[in-house]
Amino acid sequence: MTPIRPRPNRRTIGSAILVLCLLPALLSSSCVTPSVSGKKKSAEESPAQFHYKMATGLIYEKKAVAALKELAIGLNKDPHHARSHYLSGFLYMGRKNFSESVVHLKRALELDPKLLEARNSLAASYMGLKRWQDALDTLLPLIEEPLNPTPWLAHNNIGWCYYKLGNHIKSVQHLEMAIFHKKKFCLGYYNLGLVLKARGRLEHARLRLEQSRKLCPHHAQTLLELGDVYEALSRNSDAQNVYRSCRKIAEGTLLGERCKTREGSL
Template identity: 35%
Template sequence: MKHLLCLALLLATAGCATGPDPQRERATVHLRLGESYLNEGDSVSALRELLTAVELVPNDPDIHHALGLAYWGRQRPVEAETHLKKAVELDPKLAKAHNNLGALYLDQRRWQEAIPQFQRALSNVLYPTPEIAQTNLGWAYFNLGQVDLATQAYQRAIQANPQWAQAHNNLGIAYSARGQWPEAVRSFRTAVRYFSGYVEAHFRLGQTILCTGEPVAPAAVERLRARQSPCQAINSTRAREAAAAFREVVRLAPESDMGRSAQEQLSRLR
């Protein structure tokens, strides 16, 4: 359905090619093709189309935004940052570009630099997916050790979209950092209810079900980021429930790091 929508947009654009600026119309066609390739995960073909588009129209914010994503997909973060910055310079209200520039900073652990980008995205009341920027904002705060601010951001994300599984998962992580085990378990359960294939949420659910007592401190944030157990003591009476979560991880992603860790956890619980 996504590809059909892209095709429909492309055909609609082609139908307008008799306008006063044929060069811009050509650039728009290449932009739409590039975006379609990005949606398919083909960043090489996307780059080819988008580089043609930017030659035709050098100062279009949407073209620079798409170029940033394409370069990011090719593991070229310097070029990605350059084009995402250009996009927000050309259109300071382009919320998706602010969010993606912030996400690039998150990928590079540039937590402090990421925060204002998400705030700028959220300042645009027309931004259609504020839950994404709120969740990203929460992750930046969490990694700076500002767990209360992270919790608030995740709660705002859930308010914007109650079925946004990533916000529920990350809220569970924040609760885990504070030793609020029942709240954490509830958040992870909600995450997997809305996205049954969410490997990380199943894994963290298995870890957290067993937790009792105080969280590991002062390294709780770092341990949670690394998906290590957040608790100092476990409640072995809940082993069966935890094992079910770990088995689901193994079923969904047996060859992943979490899949192997879940298998180790299952061996200990037997």
């Protein structure tokens, strides 16, 4: 059996998916999203709430820096506004400033322990910092939370944390739960395929990566991993075909070059 080629370290795309899935919930959390100009603060809302609403409007307009400035003004007036801390942390996470994100998200949870969005985002920020145990400790309460609207994301990220911590058995268990909760979760199948591949369970890895490919046919990284598994199983023709597809999808990138090299070696 051909040995599986080692890969350079790469971060799972779980955090990115988590951020994208949280955004709709974030933007719907305020009753009204005002336009950037022409709105006066109502007598009923706090200054921080007013600036929080202004910030959500700026996010709709893809003005993250302006939104952060608006939130900072509000928090200067009321440092105990949990959702402003949450939104600040969320935006810093999107800008890959994970250290600053953690500060705001931890504060948001201290102020409102039931703010599930903040817990999800805090875990994602810890993952961005490769603080796997902190991320795991943050995520585990979510799988016991009946109001958590995205249990598959929690199980996916828990599974990845266990994988990075070297506990492959628990990693597989949680990744299996992720795809149980969401049958068409291609990221879950992809991550599960990677863990099974690392454990040497190549046939099982092949099945999961093929399922990921079926759901997300243009994800080049899945094709590269699947090609490696085919090659390790001496299915060189299948490996060459998926490497070729990967090369075409990722043309002009380093990933595309790796696929091209593997295709040419068979």
